[in-house]
Amino acid sequence: MSRMPLPADRLVQPKLVGYDPTRPRPWLERLAYTLFFAALWAMVILAYGAVPALFRRFGWLSTTAGFLAYAVVEAVLAFLLAAVVALILIVVLRKYLGKVQERVGPMHYGPAGVFQTVFDALKLLGKEDFAPKRVDWLIFRIAPAIVFVSAFLLMVALPVAGGWVMADLNVGLLYIVAVSTLGAYGVVLGGLSQGNKWGLLGGFRAGAQLVSYEVPLALALLAVGVYAGSLRLSDIVEHQYGVWHVVPLFLSFVVYLVASIAELKATPFDLPEAESELVAGYNTEYSGMSFAFFFLAEFVELFLLPGFMVVLFFGGWHGPLFGLAPGSFAAGVLQSLYFLIKVAVWVWIFLWIRATLPRFRDDQLMDLAWKGLLPLALVGLLVAAFLRMFLEVL
Amino acid sequence: MSLFAEVWEAVKAVGAGLGAVNKRISEPAVTEFYPYKKPEIPPVSVQFLALIQNEDGTDRCVACLQCERVCPSQVITIERKRNPEGKGFVLERFDLDFANCMHCANCVEACPVSAIVTVGAFEHAVYDINLLKADKAMLDHIGHEARVWYSPKFGVELRTPEGKIQKAPPEMQPGGLAELLKAEGGEAS
Amino acid sequence: MRGPTTVEPVPGRTDELIINMGPQHPATHGVLKVVIGVEGERITRAVPHIGFLHRNHEKIEEARTYPQIITYTDRMDYVSGLQNELPFILAVEDLLGVEVPQRAKLIRTIFFELFRIASHLVWLGTGMLDLGAITPFLYTFRDREMILEITEKTAGARMLPNYFTFGGVRRDVHPDFFKDVAHFLDFFETRLPDYYALVLDSPVFQARAVGVGVLSRERAIARGASGPVLRASGVAYDVRKAEPYDAYPDLEFQVPTRTEGDVFARFWVRFKEMEESVKIIRQALEKVPKTGPYKGKVPPRVKPKPGARYRAVEISRGHLGTYVVSDGSERPLRVKHRSPSFANLQLIPDLFVGARFADAIAILSSLDPVFGEVDR
Numbered sequence: 006m007s008r009m010p011l012p013a014d015r016l017v018q019p020k021l022v023g024y025d026p027t028r029p030r031p032w033l034e035r036l037a038y039t040l041f042f043a044a045l046w047a048m049v050i051l052a053y054g055a056v057p058a059l060f061r062r063f064g065w066l067s068t069t070a071g072f073l074a075y076a077v078v079e080a081v082l083a084f085l086l087a088a089v090v091a092l093i094l095i096v097v098l099r100k101y102l103g104k105v106q107e108r109v110g111p112m113h114y115g116p117a118g119v120f121q122t123v124f125d126a127l128k129l130l131g132k133e134d135f136a137p138k139r140v141d142w143l144i145f146r147i148a149p150a151i152v153f154v155s156a157f158l159l160m161v162a163l164p165v166a167g168g169w170v171m172a173d174l175n176v177g178l179l180y181i182v183a184v185s186t187l188g189a190y191g192v193v194l195g196g197l198s199q200g201n202k203w204g205l206l207g208g209f210r211a212g213a214q215l216v217s218y219e220v221p222l223a224l225a226l227l228a229v230g231v232y233a234g235s236l237r238l239s240d241i242v243e244h245q246y247g248v249w250h251v252v253p254l255f256l257s258f259v260v261y262l263v264a265s266i267a268e269l270k271a272t273p274f275d276l277p278e279a280e281s282e283l284v285a286g287y288n289t290e291y292s293g294m295s296f297a298f299f300f301l302a303e304f305v306e307l308f309l310l311p312g313f314m315v316v317l318f319f320g321g322w323h324g325p326l327f328g329l330a331p332g333s334f335a336a337g338v339l340q341s342l343y344f345l346i347k348v349a350v351w352v353w354i355f356l357w358i359r360a361t362l363p364r365f366r367d368d369q370l371m372d373l374a375w376k377g378l379l380p381l382a383l384v385g386l387l388v389a390a391f392l393r394m395f396l397e398v399l
Numbered sequence: 400m401s402l403f404a405e406v407w408e409a410v411k412a413v414g415a416g417l418g419a420v421n422k423r424i425s426e427p428a429v430t431e432f433y434p435y436k437k438p439e440i441p442p443v444s445v446q447f448l449a450l451i452q453n454e455d456g457t458d459r460c461v462a463c464l465q466c467e468r469v470c471p472s473q474v475i476t477i478e479r480k481r482n483p484e485g486k487g488f489v490l491e492r493f494d495l496d497f498a499n500c501m502h503c504a505n506c507v508e509a510c511p512v513s514a515i516v517t518v519g520a521f522e523h524a525v526y527d528i529n530l531l532k533a534d535k536a537m538l539d540h541i542g543h544e545a546r547v548w549y550s551p552k553f554g555v556e557l558r559t560p561e562g563k564i565q566k567a568p569p570e571m572q573p574g575g576l577a578e579l580l581k582a583e584g585g586e587a588s
Numbered sequence: 589m590r591g592p593t594t595v596e597p598v599p600g601r602t603d604e605l606i607i608n609m610g611p612q613h614p615a616t617h618g619v620l621k622v623v624i625g626v627e628g629e630r631i632t633r634a635v636p637h638i639g640f641l642h643r644n645h646e647k648i649e650e651a652r653t654y655p656q657i658i659t660y661t662d663r664m665d666y667v668s669g670l671q672n673e674l675p676f677i678l679a680v681e682d683l684l685g686v687e688v689p690q691r692a693k694l695i696r697t698i699f700f701e702l703f704r705i706a707s708h709l710v711w712l713g714t715g716m717l718d719l720g721a722i723t724p725f726l727y728t729f730r731d732r733e734m735i736l737e738i739t740e741k742t743a744g745a746r747m748l749p750n751y752f753t754f755g756g757v758r759r760d761v762h763p764d765f766f767k768d769v770a771h772f773l774d775f776f777e778t779r780l781p782d783y784y785a786l787v788l789d790s791p792v793f794q795a796r797a798v799g800v801g802v803l804s805r806e807r808a809i810a811r812g813a814s815g816p817v818l819r820a821s822g823v824a825y826d827v828r829k830a831e832p833y834d835a836y837p838d839l840e841f842q843v844p845t846r847t848e849g850d851v852f853a854r855f856w857v858r859f860k861e862m863e864e865s866v867k868i869i870r871q872a873l874e875k876v877p878k879t880g881p882y883k884g885k886v887p888p889r890v891k892p893k894p895g896a897r898y899r900a901v902e903i904s905r906g907h908l909g910t911y912v913v914s915d916g917s918e919r920p921l922r923v924k925h926r927s928p929s930f931a932n933l934q935l936i937p938d939l940f941v942g943a944r945f946a947d948a949i950a951i952l953s954s955l956d957p958v959f960g961e962v963d964r
């Protein structure tokens with residue numbers, strides 16, 4: 006009979022990439038995550054400030070070829086930004102959940118596991134993108150794209166600093182509502198097309214949830230528009246000199262907060278993908294990159310929805326400028342930093358809520374939307390209208 | 400008014416939950432770094448079984464078949480023959496199928512001479528289940544590798560680096576044995 | 589009364605969807621399969637299928653000697669492993685006429701209640717995971733780990749220790765045992781308020797649990813429910829009070845009951861039981877002598893006189909009883925286990941039908957079945 010090989014002979018030690026997990030080094034973690042933040046900041050400056058400024062400086066925008074080149078470069082930059090945001094937020098989420106749950110979270114790849122998502126993304130890229138036999142192939146393939154594109158398009162309208170926005174639409178608020186609703190289609194179609202009962206139920210739930218939460222969300226946005234007297238996002242931010250909108254429009258802010266968590270499909274509103282009820286809900290049958298796109302979109306939205314919250318209620322990029330001329334490039338850099346810090350605080354709060362609460366039931370979710378948030382949003386709209394009227398009179 | 404009170408209560412309760420979660424952020428992680436740091440296993444813990452040989456290389460086992468008899472999964476197979484010189488029996492074959500062993504330590508408990516013992520080596524996952532069918536040579540080998548082991552008769556025993564077998568000091572002994580040794584003045588240590 | 593054994597689609601009916609929930613569903617706690625018909629989110633029919641973990645315990649046990657069977661009883665309800673050994677041991681002790689020293693009784697009681705806390709912690713963590721909260725799961729498992737470590741130090745294994753034996757326990761406790769247990773209790777009491785904040789007091793949880801899966805007192809008795817499920821429906825039946833065993837007659841404790849019979853009541857009862865367990869262990873720690881005999885006199889060959897005996901204990905899930913028939917030989921003629929999860933699982937069709945799909949998950953986790961014990 007063969008002798009069993011001894012433990013020491015067959016012990017496989019996972020390879021370590023530059024970090025020994027048995028020696029916790031908090032300063033290294035902090036440094037790594039600060040660098041992450043700096044990288045995000047640099048990407049934002051590049052995409053929203055530097056490249057447009059460059060094109061404008063040399064007057065390339067006036068020619069057709071120049072404009073097309075600008076559009077292509079911006080699109081690529083926006084995609085890169087989305088990828089960077091998702092990569093960072095995923096690892097931040099896992100690390101944060103690890104911290105509050107008394108474990109360490111990712112730790113093997115890179116210092117304190119900062120490159121974990123990069124490896125995850127590579128893994129997903131390398132996986133077979135499998136489609137079961139009974140799926141509706143075209144819709145099954147298009148759905149992740151719709152979801153991702155709707156999240157990605159929102160990036161265009163995000164004003165990160167004075168004058169720093171890819172497209173300063175005069176109907177910015179409407180654009181937000183329109184484009185973010187588009188994402189719901191992707192989720193519903195993805196759920197319905199996969200010939201799986203769990204996916205079907207997830208798709209139904211997603212449809213019901215996303216559509217009903219669009220209504221209070223839109224009304225909350227409308228209240229902001231009414232109060233600021235403009236649908237243009239940069240005007241709304243300008244309007245908040247003096248006092249942030251969260252003070253007069255507190256009701257609308259609460260509605261926006263709850264509705265945006267529901268939009269994100271995060272706990273306590275993660276019904277469409279409730280993993281303990283519906284296995285994985287609308288993305289049960291997705292694998293490989295199709296799944297990655299759903300995932301990517303979710304985390305881009307986790308950045309964008311707090312981002313719009315900051316724009317609408319927390320004074321956007323406002324902060325002390327230390328004598329820099331507003332509108333200058335240096336001021337823009339500083340303002341984008343303020344903006345990112347505010348967004349980071351809100352992302353943390355979103356993650357915090359996600360770590361704490363259990364899940365609602367589908368009918369309670371509807372109750373909350375239609376019986377709770379909708380009246381609240383209407384009252385908020387009323388308050389906004391009255392306040393606006395008083396402002397006009399004064 | 401009661402609606403506002405209710406909402407306020409709910410907000411307060413959610414706040415308490417958020418506080419309970421946030422409180423833990425500064426607490427040290429309890430994660431075990433298993434392949435890098437081996438956990439310390441108490442000697443009584445039934446992780447692996449071994450046959451112990453005396454310092455002079457003879458078997459402790461007297462082939463009494465007690466362990467075979469008590470094993471609930473019936474995974475011990477012993478063949479013995481009469482000892483040609485002197486009385487008693489000697490082992491011809493001692494097989495133990497770890498794949499079906501339930502690590503109940505009934506055999507350790509039953510052994511009258513503490514020949515079969517529990518040792519703390521716990522990493523015995525293998526890809527081929529046949530490797531878990533241990534014969535006497537393997538059980539002896541595990542016993543030789545072991546630095547500390549336990550059996551109810553003799554308590555925790557140690558193997559010194561020179562290969563001597565010693566009884567462990569009373570503070571390492573589990574249970575009443577430690578009390579017993581202390582009462583006797585700790586003469587065994 | 590036999591219910592339907594399967595769910596067939598009704599010909600021509602298109603609004604009902606038939607779903608196999610399990611045996612590989614994340615919320616079925618192992619290997620339950622429930623075939624359910626749903627109309628939208630509302631459940632119209634539900635039929636549980638069990639037997640995926642059947643290991644033929646009762647038949648195997650007829651071919652094993654008495655000491656060997658203790659090892660098998662451990663494997664029934666593996667979440668509260670040590671508790672399962674007791675009814676069989678009590679029954680055989682009765683047949684043998686063995687005296688158990690008081691110290692051994694107290695040690696057994698301490699372990700019994702420690703495992704109740706451990707089992708309820710597992711239930712709490714996985715139950716909240718089913719309801720969508722991940723964090724309590726990791727907190728409860730971290731606390732349970734301390735109990736398992738205490739057990740390993742004394743009994744030699746973490747979950748299935750095979751530690752109780754006829755006449756007492758197998759070996760004396762580790763010298764640190766009483767200190768460790770007291771330390772754990774102090775620690776656990778600091779953690780309990782967090783569980784209240786995260787679970788019972790959380791408004792989202794209350795919205796999910798209050799008024800869901802209501803089980804009436806009559807229905808609970810008729811279906812033979814026991815344990816927290818029964819007590820949440822207003823029946824103050826607890827084997828520890830009704831037929832006290834081991835050291836329970838000397839210890840003071842309450843039997844928490846609630847009359848609502850909904851998911852919230854079942855959660856509440858288990859929470860209060862954990863608190864009661866802490867109190868029981870505290871009392872037992874005061875009473876237990878530090879040294880002394882841990883095992884009574886038992887003949888080396890366990891051969892009970894012919895006869896039959898039924899003994900029951902209150903394990904974490906309810907009334908676990910074992911019926912032992914002895915013919916005077918080394919092996920029992922018949923061993924029958926009456927397991928609480930199996931009886932509680934009969935409630936599934938009652939409670940599921942009419943509930944929403946998400947409620948079904950909450951109801952299942954509030955019944956807290958363990959399939960090792962359902963299927964045996």
Ligand code: SF4
Binds near residue numbers: 472495
């Ligand atoms: S530990 Fe138990 S199952 Fe394993 S060989 Fe010993 S008696 Fe048999």
Ligand code: SF4
Binds near residue numbers: 513
């Ligand atoms: S009980 Fe001990 S001495 Fe007897 S056969 Fe087994 S190992 Fe050998």
